[in-house]
Amino acid sequence: MTWKCLRRCAVWRGKAGLRNEKAAGKRIRMKSGDTYNIYIFGAGYEYNRLSSYLPLYSDIFNIMGIVTTKRQGFSCIDGLKNITIEEIDVAAMDYIIIAVIAWKEIKEKLLSIGIEDKKIIRSNVFYNPCFGFKEYIKLKSSNVSIFSNFCLGGTIYRELGLKVLSPTVNMFCLGEEYIQFLREYEVLLKSEMKEYISEQYISGTLGCESFYQRGILDDRIIWYFNHNQSASDAIVKWNERVKRINYSNIAMLMTIQTDEAAYEFDKLPIKKKLGVYHKDLNLESVIYCSDWNDSRVRYQSHGNWPAYANRYMSNSDNLAGAVNWIKFLNGDNDYKRYT
Known part of the structure; x- marks a missing residue:
């Protein structure tokens, strides 16, 4: 594993540890200043592509989990908990990033469980050379x-x-x-x-x-x-x-x-x-x-x-x-x- 990969995993595992400490007691909504509670939907090719950009937002993203349509054969990905759509905390989240190719179908599912359209973001926008998260939202x-x-x-x-x-x-x-x-x-x-x-x-x-x-x-x-x-x-x-x-x-x-x-x-x-x-x-x-x-x-x-x-x-x-x-x-x- 390269140094870059190790550094990336360390960043997200460190943040995952912080979330686990909070989860041990009363759940605290992490929304101080410009920090956003984020879910990522997808654990395949598009997620791998997106993951190289995530460290750029480590100071403002509190990633609450990696969402997949069904339970995978692992509990965590890059130190982040793997959950299903049914386990999404809609009230606590600020945004969910769809990192799958068949994004339209996933978007419909997310809308059906009460997630607003304005809170759904496609992963491809992160690759835009002019992208800035605060400006984009x-x-x-x-x-x-x-x-x-x-x-x-x-x-x-x-x-x-x-x-x-x-x-x-x-x-x-x-x-x-x-x-x-x-x-x-x-x-x-x-x-x-x-x-x-x-x-x-x-x-x-x-x-x-x-x-x-x-x-x-x-x-x-x-x-x-x-x-x-x-x-x-x-x-x-x-x-x-x-x-x-x-x-x-x-x-x-x-x-x-x-x-x-x-x-x-x-x-x-x-x-x-x-x-x-x-x-x-x-x-x-x-x-x-x-x-x-x-x-x-x-x-x-x-x-x-x-x-x-x-x-x-x-x-x-x-x-x-x-x-x-x-x-x-x-x-x-x-x-x-x-x-």
């Missing part, structure tokens, strides 16, 4: 609704393990219509989304005709359902997510394709807005992606600017993303990683 509890005209909004929700509180994921909206949507979203979101049937050709597909299922708001704002085979299914999802919107915490994102759209987006009267464009127009709320001016980048990306912009702006690909999304969504001004 502030963001998670803020219930932000992210509007986006391409895939970036959905990518950020997944990257940060946040509950989707926006209807605009898994679809896209073009140019001026999206700007109009952002200007009037409070009114437009009260109107019914209807299926839009037309033989209109969608430009920008490199000569390959692409006819997506579509929906229309107020007979003027068209959304393209590029991830759905059925317009009716997409509209059902839209209606479900409209009900979840937190109108007191809106963030607007835009993958920009024209100078005019960039200027109009920059004028929108909302603090949390961020666009990305391949021209430098010196706009405060628009990030300049100079990479797209490299012909090799365009060739390797098959000329698909929205797809490349999504990679450039996120931190979940091989690139070092341009934005610290935790800071941006928390309303901090120093969110740009490239300066």
